[in-house]
Amino acid sequence: EIVLTQSPATLSLSPGERATLSCRASQSVSSYLAWYQQKPGQAPRLLIYDASNRATGIPARFSGSGSGTDFTLTISSLEPEDFAVYYCQQRSNWPPITFGPGTKVDIK
Amino acid sequence: QLLESGGGLVQPGGSLRLSCAASGFTSSSYAMSWVRQAPGKGLEWVSTISGSGGSTYYADSVKGRFTISRDNSKNTLFLQINSLRAEDTAVYYCAKGRATTVFFDYWGQGTLVTVSS
Numbered sequence: 001e002i003v004l005t006q007s008p009a010t011l012s013l014s015p016g017e018r019a020t021l022s023c024r025a026s027q028s029v030s031s032y033l034a035w036y037q038q039k040p041g042q043a044p045r046l047l048i049y050d051a052s053n054r055a056t057g058i059p060a061r062f063s064g065s066g067s068g069t070d071f072t073l074t075i076s077s078l079e080p081e082d083f084a085v086y087y088c089q090q091r092s093n094w095p096p097i098t099f100g101p102g103t104k105v106d107i108k
Numbered sequence: 109q110l111l112e113s114g115g116g117l118v119q120p121g122g123s124l125r126l127s128c129a130a131s132g133f134t135s136s137s138y139a140m141s142w143v144r145q146a147p148g149k150g151l152e153w154v155s156t157i158s159g160s161g162g163s164t165y166y167a168d169s170v171k172g173r174f175t176i177s178r179d180n181s182k183n184t185l186f187l188q189i190n191s192l193r194a195e196d197t198a199v200y201y202c203a204k205g206r207a208t209t210v211f212f213d214y215w216g217q218g219t220l221v222t223v224s225s
Contacts, residue, residue: 044151046212049209087150087151095165096153096168102151
């Protein structure tokens with residue numbers, strides 16, 4: 001089973017600041033990694049797939065990078081609606097499909 | 109759109125059948141999955157079924173107790189949950205695979221399953 005580790009657990013930033021979130025895999029997942037955003041009481045929303053491709057309707061301020069075991073989600077300038085929990089997910093070697101534990105981005 | 113139903117309060121050892129009605133796309137073209145989230149916790153993949161229904165996959169934590177199925181004529185996904193345990197308490201989401209993958213581009217609103225005596 002591929003274990004995903006996310007850091008930091010919590011990121012406290014102000015609107016307008018840049019957010020950099022990390023996801024590390026226990027073994028290579030090539031580029032088969034996705035990022036999701038989840039707000040309280042809502043279902044997750046797909047942001048990035050295959051490490052760097054924005055999903056339909058996702059603003060350009062969200063970008064993903066990385067391959068192998070180390071990945072980054074960057075939010076270039078935080079908008080008020082971006083404060084949420086972010087999860088990474090791999091589909092390289094499944095089952096099982098695995099998710100990271102999440103990074104909470106909250107308002108400083 | 110994905111709309112789940114069937115959740116509720118059930119005693120340990122009990123059973124439930126969750127449903128997920130899909131609209132706006134031909135579900136037989138896509139793998140469909142169930143993902144759950146225990147209260148205050150992260151996301152946990154539960155099960156996936158191929159577009160045709162011919163292949164199914166399960167997390168070890170539910171293997172032998174949960175059964176995923178689909179009725180493509182009705183654009184509906186199911187999850188039969190048996191031998192429920194307290195640790196199965198969660199919001200259960202159905203999710204559509206993007207293209208031919210198991211990245212999830214559409215999610216339902218979730219249905220809460222509570223296992224308690």
